[in-house]
Amino acid sequence: MANKYVTDEAKKQIGKVSEPRTYEVERGAIRRFAEAIGDPNPLFNSEREARQSRFGGMIAPPTFCRSMGAAIPDIKLDMPTFRGLDGGSEWEYLAPIRAGDRITVQSKLVDLREAAGRLGPMVFSVIETTYTNQFGEVCVIQRSTGIRY
Amino acid sequence: MAKQIYFEDVEVGTEIGPLEKNPTTQQLAKYAGASGDFYQIHYDKDFALGNGLPGVILHGALKNGFLGHLMTDFAGEHGWLRKLGVQYRGMDQPGTQVIARGKVSKKYTEGGDHLVDCEIWLENNKGEKTTPGSATVILPSRGAK
Numbered sequence: 001m002a003n004k005y006v007t008d009e010a011k012k013q014i015g016k017v018s019e020p021r022t023y024e025v026e027r028g029a030i031r032r033f034a035e036a037i038g039d040p041n042p043l044f045n046s047e048r049e050a051r052q053s054r055f056g057g058m059i060a061p062p063t064f065c066r067s068m069g070a071a072i073p074d075i076k077l078d079m080p081t082f083r084g085l086d087g088g089s090e091w092e093y094l095a096p097i098r099a100g101d102r103i104t105v106q107s108k109l110v111d112l113r114e115a116a117g118r119l120g121p122m123v124f125s126v127i128e129t130t131y132t133n134q135f136g137e138v139c140v141i142q143r144s145t146g147i148r149y
Numbered sequence: 150m151a152k153q154i155y156f157e158d159v160e161v162g163t164e165i166g167p168l169e170k171n172p173t174t175q176q177l178a179k180y181a182g183a184s185g186d187f188y189q190i191h192y193d194k195d196f197a198l199g200n201g202l203p204g205v206i207l208h209g210a211l212k213n214g215f216l217g218h219l220m221t222d223f224a225g226e227h228g229w230l231r232k233l234g235v236q237y238r239g240m241d242q243p244g245t246q247v248i249a250r251g252k253v254s255k256k257y258t259e260g261g262d263h264l265v266d267c268e269i270w271l272e273n274n275k276g277e278k279t280t281p282g283s284a285t286v287i288l289p290s291r292g293a294k
Binding site: 029032033035036037038039041043053054055061062063067069085086087088089090091092093 | 170176179180182183184185186209210211213214215217218220221222226227229230231232233234235236237282
């Protein structure tokens with residue numbers, strides 16, 4: 001059966017990228033994020049203790065990237081009204097994000113598909129976001145699935 | 150720093166956690182501020198009720214953070230959380246305890262790294278897994294020292 005919303009035309013949007021944004025990772029922001037999730041790990045909270053660790057200084061907890069919002073590629077669908085759900089995320093951690101880093105965040109639409117749900121067609125969009133440091137090293141890749149129904 | 154776990158210490162079935170979390174509305178407000186996610190369903194009760202919710206609910210991303218906490222504690226300073234995946238299946242509300250847990254599902258060596266795959270989840274006080282997920286951790290090996 002032909003898709004109602006994710007038409008061949010709509011699928012041409014796969015590969016669309018957002019404008020990159022660059023953030024400076026402040027030590028205080030790492031600490032506040034760790035406090036918000038209730039994580040007392042000294043690597044995320046204490047420069048004094050983190051300096052003694054193999055990282056040589058404070059690093060960001062794994063989901064700190066949430067605080068560095070990416071511009072999301074605008075997905076155009078002929079779906080006049082819809083509800084949205086966050087389906088979940090997958091993260092790959094390749095290198096630590098450190099206090100003082102300048103992280104460039106960019107996202108890309110990597111998949112757009114439709115499936116039949118109980119309430120009618122559901123649209124799944126997968127956005128891949130990369131977090132790259134000032135040395136061009138990709139630190140984190142995030143893939144998040146959004147659901148519209 | 151907490152005690153370090155080594156690759157040789159874990160087997161398939163080794164339990165991870167539990168890590169108990171007791172989220173409050175104050176924590177949701179802090180998380181909104183720290184993450185920049187100011188969607189009102191997480192701190193404005195009237196707004197949440199108006200959207201058909203039973204009250205304010207936890208940010209999915211906060212629950213993702215709880216599972217990250219579980220896994221960075223497990224990996225320890227000399228380990229490394231390589232992959233983390235979460236799916237949001239059910240809502241959780243402040244005032245209700247959630248527990249992050251996991252168990253090792255596979256251990257193997259790849260490209261010189263000692264890897265452990267884990268099944269992880271958050272469960273509520275009824276034992277329902279509201280937030281299932283998976284993780285891969287690189288652990289230090291006693292043999293490699």
